[in-house]
Amino acid sequence: MTVDFVENTPTGATSAIVCWGSAEPSPDELWLVELAYEVGLVTTFCKRCGSGLGPRVRVATWPTVFGPVRWRVSAATRCQGWRRHRHTAIIGRTSTDVVLGTLVSRR
Numbered sequence: 001m002t003v004d005f006v007e008n009t010p011t012g013a014t015s016a017i018v019c020w021g022s023a024e025p026s027p028d029e030l031w032l033v034e035l036a037y038e039v040g041l042v043t044t045f046c047k048r049c050g051s052g053l054g055p056r057v058r059v060a061t062w063p064t065v066f067g068p069v070r071w072r073v074s075a076a077t078r079c080q081g082w083r084r085h086r087h088t089a090i091i092g093r094t095s096t097d098v099v100l101g102t103l104v105s106r107r
Contacts, residue, residue, distance in 0.1 A: 020061070020070070020071040020072060020073045020091065020092065020093050023071070024061065024071055025061055025071065025073055029098070030059050030061070030073070032098070033059050033073065033075060033091055033098065033100065034057050034059045034075070036100060037057040037059075037075045037077070037089070037100070037103075038055065038057050041053045041054070041055060041057065041077060044103065045079075046079035046080075046081055046085050046087070046105065047087075047104075047105045048079075048083075048085045048105050049079060049081040049083060049085060050081075051079045051080045051081030052079065052080050053077050053078070053079050053080065053087060053103070054077050054078050054079065054080050056077060057075050057076070057077050058075070058076045058077070059073065059074070059075050059091075060073070060074050060075075060076070061073050072090070073090070073091040073092075074088055074089060074090050074091065075088070075089045075091060075100075075103075076088045076089075077103065085105050085106070086105070086106045087103035087104060087105050087106065088103065088104060088106055089101040089102060089103045089104065
């Protein structure tokens with residue numbers, strides 16, 4: 001399995017696949033996603049205020065409106081500035097790869 005980062009569009013949706021797929025992510029897969037974002041946060045700064053991003057990453061999963069047919073996975077963190085801006089990324093999966101989206105600042 002390889003891990004790729006993709007750029008998000010201005011609306012916040014990734015330009016690649018935004019669904020995880022039909023199988024719920026395993027705990028090992030979620031741990032690897034969390035680890036990849038924690039490593040990346042060391043050199044990442046808030047796009048709104050310039051503060052560093054917090055070291056804690058929360059990875060969430062949920063089924064879409066189609067039930068367990070399509071699962072969604074996202075990673076979220078907050079900046080360390082006084083406004084604590086939220087940053088979120090959507091994670092997708094192809095047949096052999098995990099596609100990590102970039103962290104996008106949310107209002």
